[in-house]
Amino acid sequence: MTFTPFDLEYHQSLWEQEVDINLTESGVHPIRLDELLDDDSDKVSELLATEINYPHVNGNPELRENIAALYDGAGVENVLVTVGAAEANNIIMQTLMAPGDELLTQTPTYKQVWGIAANSGNVVKSFRLVSEAGWAVDTDELNAGVSDKTKIIAIVNPNNPTGKIMTDDEMDAVVAAADKVGAWILADEVYRGAERLQEEETPSFFGRYDKVLCLGSMSKAYACPGLRVGWLVGPPDIVEDIWRRHEYTTITAGIISNILAAHALSPTVRPRLLKRTREYIRNGFPILEEWMNSQDGMFSYTPSEASAVSFIRYHLDINSTELMEILCREASVFLGAGDSFGMDHHLRVAFGQPRATLEDAFQRIEKTLASLR
Ligand SMILES: Cc1ncc(COP(=O)(O)O)c(C=O)c1O
Incomplete structure:
Protein backbone atom coordinates (compact mmCIF):
# COMPACT_ATOMS: atom_id res chain seq x y z
CA MET A 1 0.00 0.00 0.00
CA LEU A 33 5.02 32.32 29.22
CA ASP A 34 5.22 35.51 31.28
CA GLU A 35 1.88 36.69 29.85
CA LEU A 36 0.29 33.33 30.66
CA LEU A 37 1.60 33.45 34.24
CA ASP A 38 0.80 37.17 34.61
CA ASP A 39 2.91 37.78 37.73
CA ASP A 40 1.28 34.88 39.59
CA SER A 41 4.19 34.31 41.95
CA ASP A 42 2.58 31.26 43.60
CA LYS A 43 2.33 29.54 40.24
CA VAL A 44 5.92 30.46 39.37
CA SER A 45 7.12 29.02 42.71
CA GLU A 46 5.06 25.86 42.14
CA LEU A 47 6.63 25.43 38.70
CA LEU A 48 10.16 25.97 39.99
CA ALA A 49 9.62 23.41 42.74
CA THR A 50 8.19 20.79 40.38
CA GLU A 51 10.07 17.52 40.11
CA ILE A 52 10.43 16.81 36.41
CA ASN A 53 8.77 13.46 36.76
CA TYR A 54 6.13 11.65 34.70
CA PRO A 55 2.74 13.16 35.49
CA HIS A 56 -0.51 11.14 35.68
CA VAL A 57 -0.52 9.20 32.43
CA ASN A 58 -4.10 10.25 31.62
CA GLY A 59 -3.53 13.90 32.60
CA ASN A 60 -3.19 15.46 36.03
CA PRO A 61 -6.44 15.58 38.04
CA GLU A 62 -6.68 19.38 38.15
CA LEU A 63 -6.29 19.59 34.39
CA ARG A 64 -8.89 16.88 33.79
CA GLU A 65 -11.30 18.65 36.15
CA ASN A 66 -10.86 21.93 34.30
CA ILE A 67 -11.40 20.17 30.97
CA ALA A 68 -14.49 18.29 32.21
CA ALA A 69 -16.00 21.61 33.29
CA LEU A 70 -16.07 22.68 29.62
CA TYR A 71 -18.62 19.95 28.73
CA ASP A 72 -22.12 19.78 30.24
CA GLY A 73 -22.49 16.49 32.09
CA ALA A 74 -18.81 15.43 31.87
CA GLY A 75 -16.63 14.33 34.80
CA VAL A 76 -12.93 13.49 35.05
CA GLU A 77 -13.70 9.89 34.05
CA ASN A 78 -14.73 11.16 30.62
CA VAL A 79 -11.39 12.91 29.95
CA LEU A 80 -8.06 11.70 28.58
CA VAL A 81 -5.24 14.23 28.16
CA THR A 82 -3.08 13.64 25.08
CA VAL A 83 -0.05 15.10 23.33
CA GLY A 84 -2.02 17.61 21.28
CA ALA A 85 -5.31 16.91 19.57
CA ALA A 86 -3.07 15.26 16.98
CA GLU A 87 -2.45 12.32 19.31
CA ALA A 88 -6.13 12.20 20.28
CA ASN A 89 -7.15 11.85 16.61
CA ASN A 90 -4.52 9.21 16.10
CA ILE A 91 -5.36 6.93 19.02
CA ILE A 92 -9.10 7.27 18.49
CA MET A 93 -8.59 5.99 14.95
CA GLN A 94 -6.34 3.16 16.20
CA THR A 95 -8.95 2.14 18.76
CA LEU A 96 -12.10 2.31 16.69
CA MET A 97 -11.25 1.54 13.07
CA ALA A 98 -10.87 -2.09 11.98
CA PRO A 99 -10.09 -3.46 8.52
CA GLY A 100 -13.14 -3.06 6.27
CA ASP A 101 -14.57 -0.14 8.28
CA GLU A 102 -15.36 3.10 6.49
CA LEU A 103 -14.74 6.68 7.54
CA LEU A 104 -17.07 9.47 6.48
CA THR A 105 -15.60 12.95 6.65
CA GLN A 106 -16.07 16.47 5.29
CA THR A 107 -14.52 18.26 2.33
CA PRO A 108 -12.83 20.66 2.79
CA THR A 109 -11.33 19.66 6.12
CA TYR A 110 -8.15 19.18 8.15
CA LYS A 111 -7.08 15.87 6.68
CA GLN A 112 -5.43 14.08 9.59
CA VAL A 113 -8.05 11.38 10.21
CA TRP A 114 -8.65 11.14 6.46
CA GLY A 115 -4.95 10.29 5.97
CA ILE A 116 -4.78 7.86 8.90
CA ALA A 117 -7.76 5.93 7.54
CA ALA A 118 -6.45 5.96 3.97
CA ASN A 119 -3.01 4.78 5.10
CA SER A 120 -4.61 1.91 7.01
CA GLY A 121 -6.46 0.74 3.90
CA ASN A 122 -9.89 1.90 5.10
CA VAL A 123 -12.35 3.35 2.61
CA VAL A 124 -12.83 7.09 3.13
CA LYS A 125 -15.99 8.79 1.88
CA SER A 126 -16.79 12.45 2.18
CA PHE A 127 -19.64 14.93 2.10
CA ARG A 128 -19.25 18.50 0.95
CA LEU A 129 -19.39 21.77 2.75
CA VAL A 130 -20.82 23.78 -0.14
CA SER A 131 -18.91 26.96 -0.88
CA GLU A 132 -21.78 28.57 -2.87
CA ALA A 133 -24.00 28.02 0.19
CA GLY A 134 -21.62 29.65 2.69
CA TRP A 135 -20.02 26.29 3.54
CA ALA A 136 -23.32 24.68 4.56
CA VAL A 137 -23.33 20.89 4.99
CA ASP A 138 -24.63 19.00 1.96
CA THR A 139 -27.00 16.82 3.98
CA ASP A 140 -27.95 14.70 0.95
CA GLU A 141 -24.29 13.72 0.54
CA LEU A 142 -24.01 13.18 4.31
CA ASN A 143 -26.96 10.79 4.29
CA ALA A 144 -25.82 9.05 1.12
CA GLY A 145 -22.32 8.62 2.59
CA VAL A 146 -23.26 6.41 5.54
CA SER A 147 -23.59 2.65 5.27
CA ASP A 148 -23.47 -0.38 7.55
CA LYS A 149 -19.69 -0.19 7.22
CA THR A 150 -19.38 3.40 8.49
CA LYS A 151 -17.51 3.27 11.81
CA ILE A 152 -16.84 6.98 12.27
CA ILE A 153 -18.26 10.24 10.99
CA ALA A 154 -15.46 12.74 11.53
CA ILE A 155 -16.25 16.42 11.61
CA VAL A 156 -14.26 19.52 12.50
CA ASN A 157 -16.49 22.14 14.11
CA PRO A 158 -15.82 25.08 13.95
CA ASN A 159 -14.39 23.90 10.68
CA ASN A 160 -10.81 24.16 9.58
CA PRO A 161 -10.21 25.57 6.93
CA THR A 162 -13.50 27.47 6.42
CA GLY A 163 -14.11 28.80 9.94
CA LYS A 164 -17.79 27.81 9.57
CA ILE A 165 -19.80 26.87 12.67
CA MET A 166 -22.45 24.19 12.13
CA THR A 167 -26.05 25.17 12.73
CA ASP A 168 -28.13 23.18 15.21
CA ASP A 169 -29.93 21.55 12.28
CA GLU A 170 -26.63 20.48 10.76
CA MET A 171 -25.47 19.01 14.07
CA ASP A 172 -28.79 17.14 14.33
CA ALA A 173 -28.32 15.84 10.78
CA VAL A 174 -24.85 14.46 11.66
CA VAL A 175 -26.25 12.78 14.78
CA ALA A 176 -29.19 11.30 12.81
CA ALA A 177 -26.85 9.97 10.10
CA ALA A 178 -24.57 8.37 12.72
CA ASP A 179 -27.49 6.95 14.70
CA LYS A 180 -29.01 5.36 11.60
CA VAL A 181 -25.98 3.06 11.24
CA GLY A 182 -24.60 3.02 14.82
CA ALA A 183 -21.47 4.98 13.85
CA TRP A 184 -19.29 7.01 16.20
CA ILE A 185 -19.00 10.78 15.82
CA LEU A 186 -15.46 12.10 16.12
CA ALA A 187 -16.02 15.80 16.75
CA ASP A 188 -12.78 17.75 16.49
CA GLU A 189 -13.69 20.94 18.34
CA VAL A 190 -10.25 22.51 18.72
CA TYR A 191 -11.53 25.92 17.52
CA ARG A 192 -14.33 26.04 20.10
CA GLY A 193 -13.80 29.29 22.05
CA ALA A 194 -12.22 31.08 19.07
CA GLU A 195 -15.47 32.64 17.84
CA ARG A 196 -15.29 35.88 15.85
CA LEU A 197 -18.91 36.96 15.49
CA GLN A 198 -20.56 35.70 18.66
CA GLU A 199 -19.84 35.66 22.37
CA GLU A 200 -21.36 32.21 22.99
CA GLU A 201 -19.01 29.31 22.57
CA THR A 202 -19.74 26.87 19.78
CA PRO A 203 -21.91 24.07 21.18
CA SER A 204 -20.16 20.75 21.66
CA PHE A 205 -21.38 17.45 20.25
CA PHE A 206 -20.83 16.02 23.76
CA GLY A 207 -24.19 15.00 25.27
CA ARG A 208 -26.04 15.02 21.91
CA TYR A 209 -25.52 11.32 21.20
CA ASP A 210 -24.04 8.43 23.17
CA LYS A 211 -21.26 7.46 20.72
CA VAL A 212 -19.43 10.78 20.62
CA LEU A 213 -15.76 11.57 21.13
CA CYS A 214 -14.96 15.28 21.32
CA LEU A 215 -11.49 16.77 20.97
CA GLY A 216 -10.02 19.96 22.36
CA SER A 217 -6.57 21.50 22.42
CA MET A 218 -4.42 24.16 24.05
CA SER A 219 -3.11 25.07 20.58
CA LYS A 220 -5.88 27.19 19.06
CA ALA A 221 -8.38 29.00 21.30
CA TYR A 222 -5.78 29.15 24.11
CA ALA A 223 -2.77 30.17 21.97
CA CYS A 224 -0.42 27.61 23.56
CA PRO A 225 0.54 25.25 20.69
CA GLY A 226 4.00 24.61 22.16
CA LEU A 227 2.54 22.99 25.28
CA ARG A 228 1.50 20.06 23.07
CA VAL A 229 -1.55 19.38 25.19
CA GLY A 230 -4.87 18.22 23.80
CA TRP A 231 -7.66 16.00 25.07
CA LEU A 232 -10.57 13.82 24.23
CA VAL A 233 -13.88 13.55 26.06
CA GLY A 234 -16.18 10.55 25.67
CA PRO A 235 -17.88 7.61 27.39
CA PRO A 236 -15.61 6.26 30.20
CA ASP A 237 -15.33 2.70 28.82
CA ILE A 238 -14.08 3.83 25.42
CA VAL A 239 -11.85 6.45 27.04
CA GLU A 240 -10.21 3.55 28.93
CA ASP A 241 -9.67 1.67 25.67
CA ILE A 242 -8.14 4.72 24.02
CA TRP A 243 -5.93 5.29 27.10
CA ARG A 244 -4.46 1.80 26.48
CA ARG A 245 -3.27 3.06 23.05
CA HIS A 246 -1.98 6.29 24.61
CA GLU A 247 0.35 4.17 26.79
CA TYR A 248 1.86 2.68 23.64
CA THR A 249 2.01 5.93 21.67
CA THR A 250 3.40 8.66 23.92
CA ILE A 251 2.74 7.42 27.51
CA THR A 252 1.82 10.94 28.58
CA ALA A 253 2.03 14.66 27.90
CA GLY A 254 4.79 16.47 29.86
CA ILE A 255 4.45 17.47 33.50
CA ILE A 256 5.22 21.16 32.96
CA SER A 257 2.66 21.22 30.16
CA ASN A 258 0.07 19.58 32.42
CA ILE A 259 0.59 22.25 35.08
CA LEU A 260 0.54 25.15 32.62
CA ALA A 261 -2.53 23.81 30.81
CA ALA A 262 -4.40 23.37 34.11
CA HIS A 263 -3.50 26.97 34.97
CA ALA A 264 -4.62 28.24 31.55
CA LEU A 265 -7.98 26.43 31.79
CA SER A 266 -8.69 27.50 35.36
CA PRO A 267 -11.87 29.58 35.74
CA THR A 268 -9.82 32.71 36.50
CA VAL A 269 -7.28 32.52 33.66
CA ARG A 270 -9.31 30.97 30.85
C1 LIG B 1 -8.77 20.55 13.24
C2 LIG B 1 -7.46 20.28 13.89
N1 LIG B 1 -7.34 19.21 14.69
C3 LIG B 1 -6.19 18.93 15.30
C4 LIG B 1 -5.08 19.72 15.12
C5 LIG B 1 -3.81 19.38 15.87
O1 LIG B 1 -3.73 20.23 16.96
P1 LIG B 1 -2.69 20.04 18.18
O2 LIG B 1 -1.72 21.16 18.07
O3 LIG B 1 -3.54 20.13 19.40
O4 LIG B 1 -2.05 18.71 18.02
C6 LIG B 1 -5.14 20.84 14.29
C7 LIG B 1 -3.96 21.68 14.05
O5 LIG B 1 -3.93 22.50 13.16
C8 LIG B 1 -6.38 21.12 13.66
O6 LIG B 1 -6.53 22.18 12.87
Whole structure:
Protein backbone atom coordinates (compact mmCIF):
# COMPACT_ATOMS: atom_id res chain seq x y z
CA MET A 1 0.00 0.00 0.00
CA THR A 2 1.39 3.46 -0.82
CA PHE A 3 1.81 5.86 2.05
CA THR A 4 0.11 9.25 1.76
CA PRO A 5 1.94 11.99 3.68
CA PHE A 6 -0.07 14.51 5.73
CA ASP A 7 0.08 17.18 3.03
CA LEU A 8 -0.49 20.28 5.19
CA GLU A 9 1.91 19.28 7.96
CA TYR A 10 4.48 18.10 5.40
CA HIS A 11 4.51 21.50 3.73
CA GLN A 12 4.71 23.16 7.14
CA SER A 13 7.76 21.03 7.93
CA LEU A 14 9.32 22.20 4.68
CA TRP A 15 8.48 25.88 4.75
CA GLU A 16 7.55 27.29 8.15
CA GLN A 17 11.13 27.89 9.31
CA GLU A 18 12.24 29.13 5.86
CA VAL A 19 9.91 32.07 5.19
CA ASP A 20 9.80 35.58 6.64
CA ILE A 21 6.08 35.39 7.37
CA ASN A 22 4.17 32.23 8.18
CA LEU A 23 0.42 32.65 7.72
CA THR A 24 -0.44 28.97 8.03
CA GLU A 25 -1.01 28.88 11.78
CA SER A 26 -4.71 28.46 12.42
CA GLY A 27 -4.36 29.54 16.04
CA VAL A 28 -3.55 33.12 16.96
CA HIS A 29 -0.10 34.49 17.73
CA PRO A 30 1.21 32.28 20.60
CA ILE A 31 1.15 33.67 24.11
CA ARG A 32 4.41 34.21 26.00
CA LEU A 33 5.02 32.32 29.22
CA ASP A 34 5.22 35.51 31.28
CA GLU A 35 1.88 36.69 29.85
CA LEU A 36 0.29 33.33 30.66
CA LEU A 37 1.60 33.45 34.24
CA ASP A 38 0.80 37.17 34.61
CA ASP A 39 2.91 37.78 37.73
CA ASP A 40 1.28 34.88 39.59
CA SER A 41 4.19 34.31 41.95
CA ASP A 42 2.58 31.26 43.60
CA LYS A 43 2.33 29.54 40.24
CA VAL A 44 5.92 30.46 39.37
CA SER A 45 7.12 29.02 42.71
CA GLU A 46 5.06 25.86 42.14
CA LEU A 47 6.63 25.43 38.70
CA LEU A 48 10.16 25.97 39.99
CA ALA A 49 9.62 23.41 42.74
CA THR A 50 8.19 20.79 40.38
CA GLU A 51 10.07 17.52 40.11
CA ILE A 52 10.43 16.81 36.41
CA ASN A 53 8.77 13.46 36.76
CA TYR A 54 6.13 11.65 34.70
CA PRO A 55 2.74 13.16 35.49
CA HIS A 56 -0.51 11.14 35.68
CA VAL A 57 -0.52 9.20 32.43
CA ASN A 58 -4.10 10.25 31.62
CA GLY A 59 -3.53 13.90 32.60
CA ASN A 60 -3.19 15.46 36.03
CA PRO A 61 -6.44 15.58 38.04
CA GLU A 62 -6.68 19.38 38.15
CA LEU A 63 -6.29 19.59 34.39
CA ARG A 64 -8.89 16.88 33.79
CA GLU A 65 -11.30 18.65 36.15
CA ASN A 66 -10.86 21.93 34.30
CA ILE A 67 -11.40 20.17 30.97
CA ALA A 68 -14.49 18.29 32.21
CA ALA A 69 -16.00 21.61 33.29
CA LEU A 70 -16.07 22.68 29.62
CA TYR A 71 -18.62 19.95 28.73
CA ASP A 72 -22.12 19.78 30.24
CA GLY A 73 -22.49 16.49 32.09
CA ALA A 74 -18.81 15.43 31.87
CA GLY A 75 -16.63 14.33 34.80
CA VAL A 76 -12.93 13.49 35.05
CA GLU A 77 -13.70 9.89 34.05
CA ASN A 78 -14.73 11.16 30.62
CA VAL A 79 -11.39 12.91 29.95
CA LEU A 80 -8.06 11.70 28.58
CA VAL A 81 -5.24 14.23 28.16
CA THR A 82 -3.08 13.64 25.08
CA VAL A 83 -0.05 15.10 23.33
CA GLY A 84 -2.02 17.61 21.28
CA ALA A 85 -5.31 16.91 19.57
CA ALA A 86 -3.07 15.26 16.98
CA GLU A 87 -2.45 12.32 19.31
CA ALA A 88 -6.13 12.20 20.28
CA ASN A 89 -7.15 11.85 16.61
CA ASN A 90 -4.52 9.21 16.10
CA ILE A 91 -5.36 6.93 19.02
CA ILE A 92 -9.10 7.27 18.49
CA MET A 93 -8.59 5.99 14.95
CA GLN A 94 -6.34 3.16 16.20
CA THR A 95 -8.95 2.14 18.76
CA LEU A 96 -12.10 2.31 16.69
CA MET A 97 -11.25 1.54 13.07
CA ALA A 98 -10.87 -2.09 11.98
CA PRO A 99 -10.09 -3.46 8.52
CA GLY A 100 -13.14 -3.06 6.27
CA ASP A 101 -14.57 -0.14 8.28
CA GLU A 102 -15.36 3.10 6.49
CA LEU A 103 -14.74 6.68 7.54
CA LEU A 104 -17.07 9.47 6.48
CA THR A 105 -15.60 12.95 6.65
CA GLN A 106 -16.07 16.47 5.29
CA THR A 107 -14.52 18.26 2.33
CA PRO A 108 -12.83 20.66 2.79
CA THR A 109 -11.33 19.66 6.12
CA TYR A 110 -8.15 19.18 8.15
CA LYS A 111 -7.08 15.87 6.68
CA GLN A 112 -5.43 14.08 9.59
CA VAL A 113 -8.05 11.38 10.21
CA TRP A 114 -8.65 11.14 6.46
CA GLY A 115 -4.95 10.29 5.97
CA ILE A 116 -4.78 7.86 8.90
CA ALA A 117 -7.76 5.93 7.54
CA ALA A 118 -6.45 5.96 3.97
CA ASN A 119 -3.01 4.78 5.10
CA SER A 120 -4.61 1.91 7.01
CA GLY A 121 -6.46 0.74 3.90
CA ASN A 122 -9.89 1.90 5.10
CA VAL A 123 -12.35 3.35 2.61
CA VAL A 124 -12.83 7.09 3.13
CA LYS A 125 -15.99 8.79 1.88
CA SER A 126 -16.79 12.45 2.18
CA PHE A 127 -19.64 14.93 2.10
CA ARG A 128 -19.25 18.50 0.95
CA LEU A 129 -19.39 21.77 2.75
CA VAL A 130 -20.82 23.78 -0.14
CA SER A 131 -18.91 26.96 -0.88
CA GLU A 132 -21.78 28.57 -2.87
CA ALA A 133 -24.00 28.02 0.19
CA GLY A 134 -21.62 29.65 2.69
CA TRP A 135 -20.02 26.29 3.54
CA ALA A 136 -23.32 24.68 4.56
CA VAL A 137 -23.33 20.89 4.99
CA ASP A 138 -24.63 19.00 1.96
CA THR A 139 -27.00 16.82 3.98
CA ASP A 140 -27.95 14.70 0.95
CA GLU A 141 -24.29 13.72 0.54
CA LEU A 142 -24.01 13.18 4.31
CA ASN A 143 -26.96 10.79 4.29
CA ALA A 144 -25.82 9.05 1.12
CA GLY A 145 -22.32 8.62 2.59
CA VAL A 146 -23.26 6.41 5.54
CA SER A 147 -23.59 2.65 5.27
CA ASP A 148 -23.47 -0.38 7.55
CA LYS A 149 -19.69 -0.19 7.22
CA THR A 150 -19.38 3.40 8.49
CA LYS A 151 -17.51 3.27 11.81
CA ILE A 152 -16.84 6.98 12.27
CA ILE A 153 -18.26 10.24 10.99
CA ALA A 154 -15.46 12.74 11.53
CA ILE A 155 -16.25 16.42 11.61
CA VAL A 156 -14.26 19.52 12.50
CA ASN A 157 -16.49 22.14 14.11
CA PRO A 158 -15.82 25.08 13.95
CA ASN A 159 -14.39 23.90 10.68
CA ASN A 160 -10.81 24.16 9.58
CA PRO A 161 -10.21 25.57 6.93
CA THR A 162 -13.50 27.47 6.42
CA GLY A 163 -14.11 28.80 9.94
CA LYS A 164 -17.79 27.81 9.57
CA ILE A 165 -19.80 26.87 12.67
CA MET A 166 -22.45 24.19 12.13
CA THR A 167 -26.05 25.17 12.73
CA ASP A 168 -28.13 23.18 15.21
CA ASP A 169 -29.93 21.55 12.28
CA GLU A 170 -26.63 20.48 10.76
CA MET A 171 -25.47 19.01 14.07
CA ASP A 172 -28.79 17.14 14.33
CA ALA A 173 -28.32 15.84 10.78
CA VAL A 174 -24.85 14.46 11.66
CA VAL A 175 -26.25 12.78 14.78
CA ALA A 176 -29.19 11.30 12.81
CA ALA A 177 -26.85 9.97 10.10
CA ALA A 178 -24.57 8.37 12.72
CA ASP A 179 -27.49 6.95 14.70
CA LYS A 180 -29.01 5.36 11.60
CA VAL A 181 -25.98 3.06 11.24
CA GLY A 182 -24.60 3.02 14.82
CA ALA A 183 -21.47 4.98 13.85
CA TRP A 184 -19.29 7.01 16.20
CA ILE A 185 -19.00 10.78 15.82
CA LEU A 186 -15.46 12.10 16.12
CA ALA A 187 -16.02 15.80 16.75
CA ASP A 188 -12.78 17.75 16.49
CA GLU A 189 -13.69 20.94 18.34
CA VAL A 190 -10.25 22.51 18.72
CA TYR A 191 -11.53 25.92 17.52
CA ARG A 192 -14.33 26.04 20.10
CA GLY A 193 -13.80 29.29 22.05
CA ALA A 194 -12.22 31.08 19.07
CA GLU A 195 -15.47 32.64 17.84
CA ARG A 196 -15.29 35.88 15.85
CA LEU A 197 -18.91 36.96 15.49
CA GLN A 198 -20.56 35.70 18.66
CA GLU A 199 -19.84 35.66 22.37
CA GLU A 200 -21.36 32.21 22.99
CA GLU A 201 -19.01 29.31 22.57
CA THR A 202 -19.74 26.87 19.78
CA PRO A 203 -21.91 24.07 21.18
CA SER A 204 -20.16 20.75 21.66
CA PHE A 205 -21.38 17.45 20.25
CA PHE A 206 -20.83 16.02 23.76
CA GLY A 207 -24.19 15.00 25.27
CA ARG A 208 -26.04 15.02 21.91
CA TYR A 209 -25.52 11.32 21.20
CA ASP A 210 -24.04 8.43 23.17
CA LYS A 211 -21.26 7.46 20.72
CA VAL A 212 -19.43 10.78 20.62
CA LEU A 213 -15.76 11.57 21.13
CA CYS A 214 -14.96 15.28 21.32
CA LEU A 215 -11.49 16.77 20.97
CA GLY A 216 -10.02 19.96 22.36
CA SER A 217 -6.57 21.50 22.42
CA MET A 218 -4.42 24.16 24.05
CA SER A 219 -3.11 25.07 20.58
CA LYS A 220 -5.88 27.19 19.06
CA ALA A 221 -8.38 29.00 21.30
CA TYR A 222 -5.78 29.15 24.11
CA ALA A 223 -2.77 30.17 21.97
CA CYS A 224 -0.42 27.61 23.56
CA PRO A 225 0.54 25.25 20.69
CA GLY A 226 4.00 24.61 22.16
CA LEU A 227 2.54 22.99 25.28
CA ARG A 228 1.50 20.06 23.07
CA VAL A 229 -1.55 19.38 25.19
CA GLY A 230 -4.87 18.22 23.80
CA TRP A 231 -7.66 16.00 25.07
CA LEU A 232 -10.57 13.82 24.23
CA VAL A 233 -13.88 13.55 26.06
CA GLY A 234 -16.18 10.55 25.67
CA PRO A 235 -17.88 7.61 27.39
CA PRO A 236 -15.61 6.26 30.20
CA ASP A 237 -15.33 2.70 28.82
CA ILE A 238 -14.08 3.83 25.42
CA VAL A 239 -11.85 6.45 27.04
CA GLU A 240 -10.21 3.55 28.93
CA ASP A 241 -9.67 1.67 25.67
CA ILE A 242 -8.14 4.72 24.02
CA TRP A 243 -5.93 5.29 27.10
CA ARG A 244 -4.46 1.80 26.48
CA ARG A 245 -3.27 3.06 23.05
CA HIS A 246 -1.98 6.29 24.61
CA GLU A 247 0.35 4.17 26.79
CA TYR A 248 1.86 2.68 23.64
CA THR A 249 2.01 5.93 21.67
CA THR A 250 3.40 8.66 23.92
CA ILE A 251 2.74 7.42 27.51
CA THR A 252 1.82 10.94 28.58
CA ALA A 253 2.03 14.66 27.90
CA GLY A 254 4.79 16.47 29.86
CA ILE A 255 4.45 17.47 33.50
CA ILE A 256 5.22 21.16 32.96
CA SER A 257 2.66 21.22 30.16
CA ASN A 258 0.07 19.58 32.42
CA ILE A 259 0.59 22.25 35.08
CA LEU A 260 0.54 25.15 32.62
CA ALA A 261 -2.53 23.81 30.81
CA ALA A 262 -4.40 23.37 34.11
CA HIS A 263 -3.50 26.97 34.97
CA ALA A 264 -4.62 28.24 31.55
CA LEU A 265 -7.98 26.43 31.79
CA SER A 266 -8.69 27.50 35.36
CA PRO A 267 -11.87 29.58 35.74
CA THR A 268 -9.82 32.71 36.50
CA VAL A 269 -7.28 32.52 33.66
CA ARG A 270 -9.31 30.97 30.85
CA PRO A 271 -11.52 34.04 30.16
CA ARG A 272 -8.39 36.20 29.81
CA LEU A 273 -6.92 33.82 27.19
CA LEU A 274 -10.16 33.58 25.21
CA LYS A 275 -10.44 37.39 25.23
CA ARG A 276 -6.91 37.68 23.88
CA THR A 277 -7.59 35.10 21.13
CA ARG A 278 -10.84 36.75 20.10
CA GLU A 279 -9.16 40.15 19.95
CA TYR A 280 -6.57 38.83 17.51
CA ILE A 281 -9.28 37.21 15.39
CA ARG A 282 -11.65 40.17 15.49
CA ASN A 283 -8.89 42.67 14.68
CA GLY A 284 -7.20 40.50 12.06
CA PHE A 285 -10.13 39.52 9.87
CA PRO A 286 -11.08 43.09 8.81
CA ILE A 287 -7.47 43.70 7.73
CA LEU A 288 -7.61 40.61 5.53
CA GLU A 289 -11.08 41.48 4.25
CA GLU A 290 -10.19 45.06 3.37
CA TRP A 291 -7.15 43.87 1.46
CA MET A 292 -9.07 41.14 -0.43
CA ASN A 293 -11.76 43.62 -1.42
CA SER A 294 -9.13 45.94 -2.89
CA GLN A 295 -7.80 43.22 -5.24
CA ASP A 296 -10.09 43.78 -8.28
CA GLY A 297 -12.10 40.58 -7.99
CA MET A 298 -9.10 38.31 -7.47
CA PHE A 299 -10.75 36.67 -4.44
CA SER A 300 -14.16 35.40 -3.39
CA TYR A 301 -14.87 34.18 0.13
CA THR A 302 -17.39 33.54 2.87
CA PRO A 303 -16.25 35.33 6.05
CA SER A 304 -15.21 32.82 8.69
CA GLU A 305 -17.28 32.69 11.89
CA ALA A 306 -14.57 31.23 14.12
CA SER A 307 -10.85 30.33 14.10
CA ALA A 308 -8.05 32.53 12.81
CA VAL A 309 -8.28 31.31 9.21
CA SER A 310 -10.33 31.99 6.10
CA PHE A 311 -10.57 29.73 3.07
CA ILE A 312 -10.42 31.90 0.00
CA ARG A 313 -11.11 31.19 -3.68
CA TYR A 314 -8.59 32.91 -5.93
CA HIS A 315 -9.35 33.60 -9.59
CA LEU A 316 -6.10 32.63 -11.28
CA ASP A 317 -5.54 29.62 -13.48
CA ILE A 318 -2.89 28.02 -11.30
CA ASN A 319 -2.87 25.04 -8.95
CA SER A 320 -2.98 25.90 -5.24
CA THR A 321 0.15 23.96 -4.22
CA GLU A 322 2.08 25.61 -7.05
CA LEU A 323 0.81 29.04 -6.02
CA MET A 324 1.69 28.37 -2.36
CA GLU A 325 5.25 27.42 -3.38
CA ILE A 326 5.65 30.50 -5.61
CA LEU A 327 4.52 32.72 -2.70
CA CYS A 328 7.01 31.02 -0.36
CA ARG A 329 9.87 31.45 -2.81
CA GLU A 330 9.10 34.90 -4.17
CA ALA A 331 7.24 36.70 -1.38
CA SER A 332 8.61 34.67 1.53
CA VAL A 333 5.04 34.35 2.79
CA PHE A 334 3.61 30.91 3.53
CA LEU A 335 -0.14 30.23 3.09
CA GLY A 336 -2.04 26.92 3.23
CA ALA A 337 -2.75 25.41 -0.21
CA GLY A 338 -6.35 24.43 -0.93
CA ASP A 339 -5.07 21.04 -2.09
CA SER A 340 -4.05 20.27 1.51
CA PHE A 341 -7.73 20.48 2.52
CA GLY A 342 -9.11 18.64 -0.53
CA MET A 343 -10.11 21.70 -2.58
CA ASP A 344 -7.90 23.28 -5.25
CA HIS A 345 -8.02 26.97 -6.27
CA HIS A 346 -8.27 28.05 -2.66
CA LEU A 347 -5.78 29.37 -0.15
CA ARG A 348 -6.13 29.20 3.61
CA VAL A 349 -4.99 32.50 5.05
CA ALA A 350 -4.33 32.86 8.78
CA PHE A 351 -5.04 36.32 10.17
CA GLY A 352 -4.50 35.94 13.93
CA GLN A 353 -1.32 38.04 13.83
CA PRO A 354 -0.41 41.66 14.56
CA ARG A 355 -1.54 44.29 12.01
CA ALA A 356 2.01 45.09 10.87
CA THR A 357 2.72 41.42 10.08
CA LEU A 358 -0.51 41.06 8.11
CA GLU A 359 -0.02 44.29 6.15
CA ASP A 360 3.55 43.35 5.26
CA ALA A 361 2.41 39.87 4.15
CA PHE A 362 -0.46 41.16 2.02
CA GLN A 363 1.76 43.70 0.25
CA ARG A 364 4.24 40.98 -0.61
CA ILE A 365 1.49 38.64 -1.85
CA GLU A 366 -0.03 41.42 -3.94
CA LYS A 367 3.27 42.04 -5.68
CA THR A 368 3.75 38.36 -6.52
CA LEU A 369 0.17 37.94 -7.70
CA ALA A 370 0.56 40.97 -9.98
CA SER A 371 3.37 39.17 -11.77
CA LEU A 372 1.09 36.13 -12.30
CA ARG A 373 -2.06 37.87 -13.54
C1 LIG B 1 -8.77 20.55 13.24
C2 LIG B 1 -7.46 20.28 13.89
N1 LIG B 1 -7.34 19.21 14.69
C3 LIG B 1 -6.19 18.93 15.30
C4 LIG B 1 -5.08 19.72 15.12
C5 LIG B 1 -3.81 19.38 15.87
O1 LIG B 1 -3.73 20.23 16.96
P1 LIG B 1 -2.69 20.04 18.18
O2 LIG B 1 -1.72 21.16 18.07
O3 LIG B 1 -3.54 20.13 19.40
O4 LIG B 1 -2.05 18.71 18.02
C6 LIG B 1 -5.14 20.84 14.29
C7 LIG B 1 -3.96 21.68 14.05
O5 LIG B 1 -3.93 22.50 13.16
C8 LIG B 1 -6.38 21.12 13.66
O6 LIG B 1 -6.53 22.18 12.87
